[in-house]
Amino acid sequence: MNPKSEPVTLVPDNARAWLDRVRLDRNIFYNLPDIQRNFKEDATLARDIIIFLAHSYKTDLFGYTNFSISDFCKLMGYKAPNLQKAHPIFESGLIKPPTLQGHEFKSVFEYTMYRLAANNIPLSRIEKTQIPSMKELNVSFVQIISDIRVSYHEDRPQKRFYSFKLGRGFVENLIGFYVTLSLKDYLRVASNKNSGRIKNLYIYLAGMLNVLIYNNTNILTPNFDLLCEIAGIEDSLPKHRKATLHKYLKIIAENSDLKFQIEFYAEKGQKQAYSIRLIFDPLHLHPEGNKKNLFFKLLNERLRQAFDDRFPQYVDNFELLQQWLTNREFDKELKDRIIRDVYKASFMSEHNKGEDVSLQELLDIYLTNLNKEKNSET
Amino acid sequence: MEKRAPEGKHNWEYYKARIDLIEFAQWRGYAVNPKKTSRNYAVLKKEGDVIIVFQNRTTGYQGYFNPHDVKDTGTVLDFEFKRSKGDWRSVFSLLDGFLNESEAGRIKINKIRLRPIPAPEAAFDEAYDFGFQEPFDLSYLNRRGISTATLSEEYFKGQVFNRPFIHNGITYINTLFPLRNQTGVVAAILRNVQYNKIERARGDACWVSNLNTDNTNDVTMVITESPIDALSYHQLFPADSLEKRLYVATAGNLSESQPHYIQYLTEVYQPRKIVLANDNDKAGFFQNIKMMGLLSHPQCADNLRVIIQLQGENAVFSLYYEGEESQRKVHVLEAMAEKYFKTARKFVASRKDGGVDVHLPNVPAHFEELEALLLNEKQPRDWLKIHRPQAKDFNEDLIQRTARDPNYRDMTL
Numbered sequence: 089m090n091p092k093s094e095p096v097t098l099v100p101d102n103a104r105a106w107l108d109r110v111r112l113d114r115n116i117f118y119n120l121p122d123i124q125r126n127f128k129e130d131a132t133l134a135r136d137i138i139i140f141l142a143h144s145y146k147t148d149l150f151g152y153t154n155f156s157i158s159d160f161c162k163l164m165g166y167k168a169p170n171l172q173k174a175h176p177i178f179e180s181g182l183i184k185p186p187t188l189q190g191h192e193f194k195s196v197f198e199y200t201m202y203r204l205a206a207n208n209i210p211l212s213r214i215e216k217t218q219i220p221s222m223k224e225l226n227v228s229f230v231q232i233i234s235d236i237r238v239s240y241h242e243d244r245p246q247k248r249f250y251s252f253k254l255g256r257g258f259v260e261n262l263i264g265f266y267v268t269l270s271l272k273d274y275l276r277v278a279s280n281k282n283s284g285r286i287k288n289l290y291i292y293l294a295g296m297l298n299v300l301i302y303n304n305t306n307i308l309t310p311n312f313d314l315l316c317e318i319a320g321i322e323d324s325l326p327k328h329r330k331a332t333l334h335k336y337l338k339i340i341a342e343n344s345d346l347k348f349q350i351e352f353y354a355e356k357g358q359k360q361a362y363s364i365r366l367i368f369d370p371l372h373l374h375p376e377g378n379k380k381n382l383f384f385k386l387l388n389e390r391l392r393q394a395f396d397d398r399f400p401q402y403v404d405n406f407e408l409l410q411q412w413l414t415n416r417e418f419d420k421e422l423k424d425r426i427i428r429d430v431y432k433a434s435f436m437s438e439h440n441k442g443e444d445v446s447l448q449e450l451l452d453i454y455l456t457n458l459n460k461e462k463n464s465e466t
Numbered sequence: 467m468e469k470r471a472p473e474g475k476h477n478w479e480y481y482k483a484r485i486d487l488i489e490f491a492q493w494r495g496y497a498v499n500p501k502k503t504s505r506n507y508a509v510l511k512k513e514g515d516v517i518i519v520f521q522n523r524t525t526g527y528q529g530y531f532n533p534h535d536v537k538d539t540g541t542v543l544d545f546e547f548k549r550s551k552g553d554w555r556s557v558f559s560l561l562d563g564f565l566n567e568s569e570a571g572r573i574k575i576n577k578i579r580l581r582p583i584p585a586p587e588a589a590f591d592e593a594y595d596f597g598f599q600e601p602f603d604l605s606y607l608n609r610r611g612i613s614t615a616t617l618s619e620e621y622f623k624g625q626v627f628n629r630p631f632i633h634n635g636i637t638y639i640n641t642l643f644p645l646r647n648q649t650g651v652v653a654a655i656l657r658n659v660q661y662n663k664i665e666r667a668r669g670d671a672c673w674v675s676n677l678n679t680d681n682t683n684d685v686t687m688v689i690t691e692s693p694i695d696a697l698s699y700h701q702l703f704p705a706d707s708l709e710k711r712l713y714v715a716t717a718g719n720l721s722e723s724q725p726h727y728i729q730y731l732t733e734v735y736q737p738r739k740i741v742l743a744n745d746n747d748k749a750g751f752f753q754n755i756k757m758m759g760l761l762s763h764p765q766c767a768d769n770l771r772v773i774i775q776l777q778g779e780n781a782v783f784s785l786y787y788e789g790e791e792s793q794r795k796v797h798v799l800e801a802m803a804e805k806y807f808k809t810a811r812k813f814v815a816s817r818k819d820g821g822v823d824v825h826l827p828n829v830p831a832h833f834e835e836l837e838a839l840l841l842n843e844k845q846p847r848d849w850l851k852i853h854r855p856q857a858k859d860f861n862e863d864l865i866q867r868t869a870r871d872p873n874y875r876d877m878t879l
Contacts, residue, residue, distance in 0.1 A: 399815070399825075408815050418813040418825065 103449035106380045110143045110274070111266040113258055115230055117295045119211040120288045120318050126209060130200045132284030133171075136164050137204060138232055141254060143271055145262055146384070150423065150458045153414040156249045157197060165275055171197035172246060191238060198238065201250070205233035231255030235407055256406040263388050267295030268376060273344035286336050289319045293346055293366070301375050306368040308348075315364065330362060337366070347372045379443040380450055383434040387454070390426045398422070416460060427454050476554075478543055481561050487519050487528040487542045489575045490564055494549070498578065504764035505581045505788070507733045516679065517545065518734065523582035533679045533734055536590060536650035587723040588669025590650030596642065596665065598627035598654075603639045606658055611864040612697045621675040621711060622697065629656075643693040645671035645717055647727045655693065655717050670723035672731075675713035679734055687712045687737040689728065689757065690860065691719075691744050698864040699743050712737065720753050725760040733764045742852045745859045748830070755833055758840040758850050762788065768795075770844045772836065781828040783836055786821035793820040806839040807832060 116123065116138065127134040140160055144152035161168045175196045178185050185194040186202055193202035208229035235253035240246075269291055278286035292315070296308055316322075316329050319336055323329045330352065337350050347369035352361040395402070395409045398419070402408045412418065431451040435444060471477050491510045492498065496517065502509035508519040517530045517538075530545055532538035538548055546557045567573050604614055607626070617626055627642040643655040645668045653668040673693040677685065686709055690696045696713035705711045712735050716724055732740065742757055744750035752774075759772030768789050775782040785802065787795040799822035803814045812826040826832050837852070844850060855863045 401823075402815060402817075405815075405818070411815065412813055415813050417811040420811075 103380065103446045103453055106377055106446065106450065107147050107453065108271050109268040109376065110139055110271050111146060111262045111268055112139065112142055112291065112295070113230065113261040114265045114267055114295075115211050115228065115261060116209070117267045117291060120291060121320070122211050123209060124284075124288070124320055126207070127200070127203065130196070130203070132287070133196065133200045134204060135284070135287070136166075137200060139271070139274065140164055141232070141252070142262055145254065145259065148457060149387070149413065149454065150416055151414050151460065153253060153410055154249065154251050156247070160197075163271075165279065171195060175199045201233065201236060201252075205236050205252070230257060232258050253407040253410045259406075259410075263385055267291075267298065269294035270345060273346065277340050277343045282336070285319045285321070286339055289315065289336050290340050290344060290346070292318050293340060293348075297346070297368075297373060298375075300368060301373055306370045306373055308366040308368065310364055310366070312362045312364055326360070326362065333364075337364075345372055377443045377446060378440060379434050379437060379447045382437055383430055383447060383450055386430045386433055387427065390430055391423065394419075394422060394426055416458065420458065423458055424455065427451065427458065476558050478541075481543055481558075481565075482525075482527040482541050484565060485542045485561060485568075486577070487530060487545060488578050488580075489568070489573065490542055490561075491517060491519070491530075491545065492575050493564055493567075493573060494546075494560075502733070502736060502764075503578065504733050505762075506583050506729065506764075508578050508580060509734075518730075519580070520585075521580040521582045522585045524585055526582070528580070529585060531648040536646075536648070539649060584723065584726055586647045586649050586670055586727070588647055588649070588652035588667060588671050590652055591666075594666065596627075596644070596651065596654050597629045598642060598644065599629055601626050601628050601641075603628050606639070606641050607694070607697070609659075610694055610698075610861055611701070611868045612694065613701060616697055616701045619700075621677070621700070621713065623676060625673065625675055625693070627654075643673045643715070643717075645673050647671040648730060653717075657694070664717055668717055668721065670721065670727040672724060672727055673713075673715040673717060674731065675711065677710060677712045677735060681710070682735045682737075683710075684708050685710045685712055685735050685737040687714060687732065687735065687740045688743050689714045689716070689740065691716055691750065691753065692859070692861075693717075695743065695745075695855075695860045698859075698861040702860060702864055702867065716753070719749060720756055725757065728757070729761060732761060736764055739848070740850050742850060743855070743860060746854045746856070747858060750854075750859070751830075751837075752833065754852050755837050755840065758837070758844060758852075759783075761850065763846055763849050766845050768845060770840075772840060774836075776828055779828055781826055781832060783824045783826075783832075784817075784821055785824065786819075796820055796822060802839060802843060806835045810835070 120135075123135055123138075124131045137160075140155075140163060141152070143163070144155065157168050157171060160166065161171065172195045174194050175185070177183050178194055178199075185192045185199060186206070187193070193199050208231045210227050210229055232255055233252050234255045235251075237251040238248055239251070240248045273294070274287060274290060277283075277290045292310075293308070296310070300306060300308060312330070312333070315333055315337075319333060321329045321332045321336075323332060334350060334352070340346060341348050341350065348366045351365040351367065353363050353365060354361045355363045391413060392409060395412055399408070399412070413423075428451070431447065435447060468477055469480050488498070488508050488510065491512075494512075496510040496512040496515075499509040499511055506520060510517050510519065515532070516534060517532055519528055519530045521527075522529045527541055529541055530539065538544075542561070543557065546560055547554065550556045550560070564573075601617065604612075604617060607617060608614065616622070625644065627644070628639050629642050630637050630639045632638075638658065640661065641657045643657070644651040645653040645655065645664070647670050652671045653664055653666040655673065656663045656665055673696070675696065686705065688696060688699055688711060690699060690713070693713075693715040696715050700711065700713065712731065714728060714731060716728075740761065742754040744753045744757075755772075756774055759774060762769040762771065768787055768791070771786045771788055773784040773786075775784070785799045786792065787799065796816045800814055800816060803812070803822060803824045807824060807826060810824075810826045810832055812824055815823040815825065817823060840850070841847075841852075857863050857866060
């Protein structure tokens with residue numbers, strides 16, 4: 089098939105499907121192995137927390153900063169006791185958990201949350217320079233969480249609620265510098281001991297879809313070594329690495345909506361077939377709804393502007409902006425008006441008319457979200 | 467900054483910027499009164515001469531007042547000038563001598579750091595004559611139920627005057643109440659049966675009864691909106707034999723700067739208790755809370771301050787703990803906001819300076835909640851008390867009581 093000759097099919101998506109697509113900071117997408125290196129055995133949980141937070145930001149804009157451990161487990165497929173037990177590194181007693189105001193961040197979940205907040209994630213890239221023999225290492229640091237609060241009743245300490253604020257750069261990238269992936273696919277591609285590796289690979293492939301759509305093609309030719317690095321495949325023999333990578337890719341192709349065929353082939357000059365060609369089903373390649381993306385972008389911009397206008401004394405206080413945004417009791421009428429105004433502006437935009445119904449659905453979802461009753465427990 | 471200006475004269479700014487007035491006064495033999503010295507004011511004394519030093523927020527220099535002599539005020543240069551019998555040569559010689567010793571490290575005095583505060587807003591104008599005359603016609607006040615005996619008490623001597631004026635050949639008599647601040651009398655309330663006006667801008671000035679600053683044990687400060695309410699309060703609730711009273715009237719709604727002067731009075735007199743005796747109406751209720759939020763106990767290390775801002779349909783209560791630990795108390799303030807404004811549709815914003823802003827609708831219920839918060843949480847507890855009149859104000863209470871009790875009426879004679 090000549091991919092260039094066939095136009096990308098546009099599959100109309102509904103609002104729920106759009107919401108299900110998680111936005112992930114493109115910096116994190118580019119540097120998935122960095123998370124693995126930094127969080128080691130907790131990398132899968134750390135990445136799942138990031139995905140959970142990013143998902144909440146899109147689906148629950150007026151309440152994303154509050155959740156309970158059961159909310160996380162329910163969405164991300166964890167068992168609460170596994171997350172609430174003490175982290176193995178503290179078992180010997182040689183390493184003490186971080187303790188603030190008498191609260192120990194000792195459980196698997198809280199310790200990982202703490203690390204996401206306390207340590208900026210280093211994201212490294214080696215870039216070529218103008219001088220052929222010279223390379224430049226660029227390390228930037230991303231703050232995922234800027235503030236955490238843990239609340240619980242003294243007589244039921246295991247039932248914990250968390251509030252957090254996201255780092256400014258992380259949120260800004262969720263609006264303007266992101267890749268998208270299906271949460272449903274992300275969760276179902278793997279649930280075994282290698283799930284972290286397969287999920288990393290899934291994120292990479294899902295993130296490349298937009299590149300394919302942009303280039304009007306359905307064939308992806310990723311670098312073999314890069315895919316192995318992303319998937320943490322470290323076998324010494326290339327043939328073993330190839331076998332593992334093939335297995336992982338097959339799992340993704342069979343268990344997700346990323347429908348693709350895997351071909352290994354030998355490029356010119358190669359003795360063995362270590363080049364990869366992934367041929368995606370054009371029916372599954374469709375751009376995200378532009379009107380809905382515009383709605384989300386405008387909504388974020390207008391809400392920020394409203395906050396700055398309303399509270400000039402807090403301009404640039406990103407944590408307070410998040411606190412105001414997720415306070416469903418306060419300025420409800422103002423937020424309601426902004427949602428409706430943004431809907432009108434997105435509706436009137438010149439993007440695809442076929443999207444208008446789902447845009448209406450999205451409006452309803454956001455209004456319902458705004459008017460959701462405050463959870464008494466949280 | 468040069469010591470002398472280009473024309474050869476001494477540069478005053480040079481001395482004001484370099485000399486710490488508290489240190490200089492101690493060098494001149496004054497002693498700090500630690501009981502009366504607070505974060506805002508340092509009180510120094512030498513053989514009956516008392517000065518109160520403050521850090522002027524506007525100029526950045528220290529200034530002083532003499533509570534016994536309103537004309538004795540100014541900067542370190544004024545301080546020395548008044549004590550050198552007006553000899554500028556000896557003033558500069560002493561200031562230079564102090565600077566030389568100070569720079570040579572020969573002066574060992576513990577530094578007192580004062581919090582910068584605003585200087586008095588209104589200034590005494592020597593050229594302006596209010597035409598105060600010793601009271602000769604008390605009929606207006608008597609008709610309002612204030613007895614001649616009350617007006618003759620030491621507390622009120624020199625704080626109530628008359629001033630006649632002629633209109634169409636008829637002489638009328640106004641009753642005047644002087645409004646003062648640290649600089650002296652800057653304005654006056656003019657009253658008669660139909661007339662109620664403030665002459666000249668009052669700024670931060672208040673009507674204040676007399677009380678010797680040397681004898682400030684067991685002082686109760688009573689704050690009312692008008693001097694007539696204060697006189698009525700005194701008559702309705704006489705002080706017991708040991709209690710001393712200091713009456714302060716704001717002459718209507720509290721101005722922006724009056725709390726600064728009232729705070730100054732609390733530092734000078736260190737009252738054991740402050741009674742907020744404002745009117746029993748919306749404005750009086752608001753005034754009580756506003757004052758409770760702003761006044762600080764002079765010796766309290768952790769003072770809770772609340773500033774109220776009204777913005778149309780919204781109100782903002784800015785809570786803040788003064789003191790070195792204020793940054794650590796954000797969570798205490800947040801919990802307080804949650805506890806006292808439980809049912810409010812609010813936005814609690816923690817500021818980077820350690821304060822917490824509570825944004826909520828501008829409705830009376832939230833002001834009642836704020837009053838409860840201040841009454842319970844402001845330390846020391848029971849230092850500030852609200853005493854609401856039965857009727858609109860304490861003068862109405864007094865008149866009603868006079869009407870009910872025929873014997874009481876005799877007291878006005």
